[in-house]
Amino acid sequence: xxxxxxxxxxxxxxxxxxxxxxxxxxxxxxxxxxxxxxxxxxxxxxxxxxxxxxxxxxxxxxxxxxxxxxxxxxxxxxxxxxxxxxxxxxxxxxxxxxxxxxxxxxxxxxxxxxxxxxxxxxxxxxxxxxxxxxxxxxxxxxxxxxxxxxxxxxxxxxxxxxxxxxxxxxxxxxxxxxxxxxxxxxxxxxxxxxxxxxxxxxxxxxxxxxxxxxxxxxxxx
Ligand SMILES: Nc1ncnc2c1ncn2[C@@H]1O[C@H](COP(=O)(O)OP(=O)(O)OP(=O)(O)O)[C@@H](O)[C@H]1O
Ligand SMILES: [Mg+2]
Numbered sequence: 001x002x003x004x005x006x007x008x009x010x011x012x013x014x015x016x017x018x019x020x021x022x023x024x025x026x027x028x029x030x031x032x033x034x035x036x037x038x039x040x041x042x043x044x045x046x047x048x049x050x051x052x053x054x055x056x057x058x059x060x061x062x063x064x065x066x067x068x069x070x071x072x073x074x075x076x077x078x079x080x081x082x083x084x085x086x087x088x089x090x091x092x093x094x095x096x097x098x099x100x101x102x103x104x105x106x107x108x109x110x111x112x113x114x115x116x117x118x119x120x121x122x123x124x125x126x127x128x129x130x131x132x133x134x135x136x137x138x139x140x141x142x143x144x145x146x147x148x149x150x151x152x153x154x155x156x157x158x159x160x161x162x163x164x165x166x167x168x169x170x171x172x173x174x175x176x177x178x179x180x181x182x183x184x185x186x187x188x189x190x191x192x193x194x195x196x197x198x199x200x201x202x203x204x205x206x207x208x209x210x211x212x213x214x215x216x217x218x219x220x221x
Contacts, residue, residue: 003066004162004193005031005054007218010063012049023049025216026063031195036188038204039197040221041213047197048093050213051164054195055090056080068161085114089155089192093166095147097139097154104135107153114158125153128183130176144171152180156187163187165196169203181206 012024023046031037041047052058054065056072064071072083084090089110097106104122111118126132129149139147148171155163165184169177177200185206188194196203204210210221 002033003030004033006066008064011061013061022216027218029218033193034188034191035208036184036194038207038210039213045213047213048166051166051197055088055164087161089160089163091151091155091165091168095151097147097150099139102136103150107157111157118157122157125156129153163192163194167198
């Protein structure tokens with residue numbers, strides 16, 4: 001299988017007043033298309049930072065991110081936004097649903113932006129995630145786990161090439177969590193490459209490959 005993603009000597013330094021924090025130090029790894037990859041690391045180890053860099057939500061200090069054969073760190077904001085919309089799905093660590101829109105509307109927003117009709121598929125995703133009955137509710141009236149599942153449906157609506165999931169099961173019970181891990185394993189076999197960040201070592205049982213993030217390094221487990 002070809003590599004869909006290559007991370008080359010990626011470094012991220014945050015500068016704050018006099019301080020510099022080097023969160024990722026010369027990180028390199030590659031991801032084959034259609035794999036489900038899990039990143040495990042303690043709080044503050046740089047997991048969200050890594051996903052944000054890959055999604056071009058933040059700028060690397062140095063290094064390259066080759067996605068589908070192109071170094072996306074060289075993209076301007078327009079090109080980055082287009083790539084995010086058509087090729088990437090992102091599940092944020094904190095769900096980031098829009099409170100004034102219903103669950104179904106939230107899920108449909110990326111498809112509207114991409115000019116696609118996707119209501120049937122949106123309902124299918126909600127059904128699969130066990131929250132179809134909440135389609136017309138507003139996010140503030142949902143539980144944490146329900147919001148997390150709605151955010152997941154939204155990330156999948158445009159059938160992304162790459163799904164970036166930042167601790168997507170943090171608010172779910174064990175059974176739901178396992179179901180999501182199994183669904184991710186299945187979804188990756190259908191062609192969507194998945195990078196998931198978690199504290200949950202159990203996720204490793206479902207992934208094709210598992211990396212540990214610690215002290216600025218990303219190492220195979
Ligand atoms: N915008 C920022 N400015 C300065 N420092 C930051 C910034 N964002 C993150 N950091 C620091 O970088 C380190 C990594 O943060 P990051 O959010 O990537 O960790 P994480 O592994 O996702 O943690 P958690 O498991 O708690 O979500 C932390 O020490 C954090 O304080
Ligand atoms: Mg985080």
